[in-house]
Amino acid sequence: MPHALPPRLVSLADYERAASEVLDPGALSYIAGGATDEVTLQDNVAAWRRLALRPRILVGVGRRDPSVELLGVRRPHPLLIAPMAFQGLVHGDGEIATARAAAASSTIMCLSTLATTSPEALAEAVPDAPRWFQLYVFADRGVSRDLVARAVEHGYEALVVTVDLPVFGLRERELRSGVGSAHAERVPIAAAAGASGAMTAAGFAELVDPDLRWSDIEQFAAESSLPVLVKGILTAEDARRAVAHGVSGVIVSNHGGRQLDTVLSGADALPAIADAVGDQLDVLVDGGIRRGTDVVKALALGARAVLIGRPVLWGLAVDGAPGAQRVIETLLTELDNALALAGSPQASSLDATFVTPAPWPDQRR
Ligand code: FNR
Ligand code: LAC
Helix, strand or coil: CCCCCCCCCCCCHHHHHHHHCCCCHHHHHHCCCCCCHHHHHHHHHHHHCEEEECCCCCCCCCCEEEEEEEECEECCCCCCECCCCCCHHHCCCCCHHHHHHHHCCCCCCEEEECCCHHHHHHHCCCCCCCCCECCEEHHHHHEHHHHHHHHCCCCCCCCECCCCCCCCCHHHHHHHHHHHHHHEEHCHHHCCCCCCCCEEEEEEECCCCCCHHHHHHHHHHHHHCCCEEEEEECHHHHHHHHHHCCEEEEECCHHHHHHCCCCCCHHHHHHHHHHHHCCEEEEEEEEECCCCHHHHHHHCCCCCCEEECCHHHHHHHHHHHHHHHHHHHHHHHHHHHHHHHHCEEEEHHCCCCHHCCCCCCCCCC
């Protein structure tokens, strides 16, 4: 009897389902889970669906251009791969597979401080992957300075300082599943910072300095030859502080609903922030972006680019580098389709007139 072909994975939701079948329960709970009641986790997806599009017709969409300008550089499209720790838990090739997908799709990859691959090893294995480095500032500032120097030396083009994890969120799925631990030696930067033995994600997070202040950010921005972005901003007040402290960009993010629960989604926090500081620095957003139409809405509300988190890991879990690449390409195909059908052939021309609050009831999955 001929084998039944596996169902084709068409949408990102298909990859999510397929990934949940191949990942072990500990890794799955780490990736999929959010903080406490997961209100924000769910709302991250629902919030984009609460926005309706206002398409324009007869504008001529035969030639479309998804490119955007980010930190003063033209990029072929507005997607980035969000920094995500411990990708070796998801696939044997870990971050190197993700970097291959990034290179093949001209997508900037943000390498996490808590990666299972060092910044040097990634740069050597996939030199043509456009890359940024995500910095968790450790209590030992010497480690962080050294990391910044390594990032500069190995071709990372920007520093993303994550500021919404002074302490680890209360991730109950991980507690229930008894999430596994990893050897500190598998996380090269943690090992360099003195960590050793078997550690959980929460244990690794204890390396992060809970006393980080704006003055530290200002110092990084002043000392670094790379542009500095701050990731984890949810209010216009903090976005204005970011401007005052010399950063080049803010990433509107609630860390994928994994830190403080019941905060606003990226979609709901973005407009006030883009209004307050969008003409002074680059505003990016992440959280719950699962469709090309979500990307269109983010750009319309003032984001220059968007970061994609979990869906890349779903692709990685299902099929390594080619799987992650297909996830990105699926979103790019959807984005192209949405630009044509919304009547905004240039991604960079989208504005707030393309979205309106949706009249339909909340669309939670
Ligand atoms: C993350 N995120 C994250 N952020 C960060 O700055 N440094 C990190 O090391 C990690 N690690 C991490 C691991 C995993 C498994 C996930 C799912 C997320 C947060 C990430 O960068 C991003 O903000 C969210 O994942 C975006 O939301 P979506 O696209 O996953 O809904
Ligand atoms: C997380 C960290 C490590 O969200 O950023 O799991």
